[in-house]
Amino acid sequence: QMQLVQSGAEVKEPGASVRVSCKASGYTFTHYHMHWVRQAPGQGLEWMGIIKSDGVTTVYAQKFQGRVTVTSDTSTNTVYIELSSLRSEDSAFYYCARESPFTFNFDFWGQGTLVTVSS
C-alpha cells in the first residue's frame, strides 16, 4: 500500500541546519510531485516548497528562499528538505505531501517529523 515514511524527530541548536527525509513506497515515485508543509505549535499549515516529478524543478515559498533546499533521490524513492540558519520559530512539525501533476492538491501525506530548535 501507499506510504510516505518520514525520518524521526530532530533537536537542533539555533543557527544549525536540519534535513528531514520522506521515503515513498507503493506508487511510481517519478510520476508525482512532492511538497513540504509545516505546522508550528498553535499555528496553521504553511506551504514551504515543491520538487516536481522530474526530480529537478523546485519552487519555494518566498519566505524560505535562500534557506531551504528540496532534493530527490530516485534510487531510493526519497525526498529531502534541508532548512538552514535555524531559529526558534522553525520549531514545527514538517510534513511531506504528494501531488499528482497538474492536480494542484495534496492527496497523500507523510506522518510528520517534529523539529525542535533550542539552545
Place this chain on the structure above:
Amino acid sequence: QSALTQPASVSGSPGQSITISCTGTSSDVGSYNYVSWYQHHPDKAPKLIIYDVSKRPSGVSNRFSGSKSGNTASLTISGLQAEDEADYYCNSFTNSGTYVFGAGTKVTVL
C-alpha cells in the same frame, strides 16, 4: 504571500450544517479553480476532503461540499457529526506558481 482568510472557529450541533469561508485575492482563489480543503485531526496527518473547489476524493463523505464565488471559497459540512470535530484548512494555487494555505478553522461539535 499572505495566508488565506478563514474564521478562527465555527461550531454547530450534531445534525446541523456549517459553512467555512476562505477568502483570498485575484492572485490565488479568484484566478484558479484549484482550491482544496484539508481536515486535520490532532496528531494525525492532514486529509484531503475537497479538491478543484467542489470535487470529493473517493471515500470522502458526501456531507462535505465545496463552492466558490469570486475570491471566496466555502466548505459546507452537512449533518454535522462528532467525528467532524477537527481543524480545516483551505489551500489555493497562486499566480506565482506557489501554494497558500488558509489560517485554519477549528470546528467544534456542541
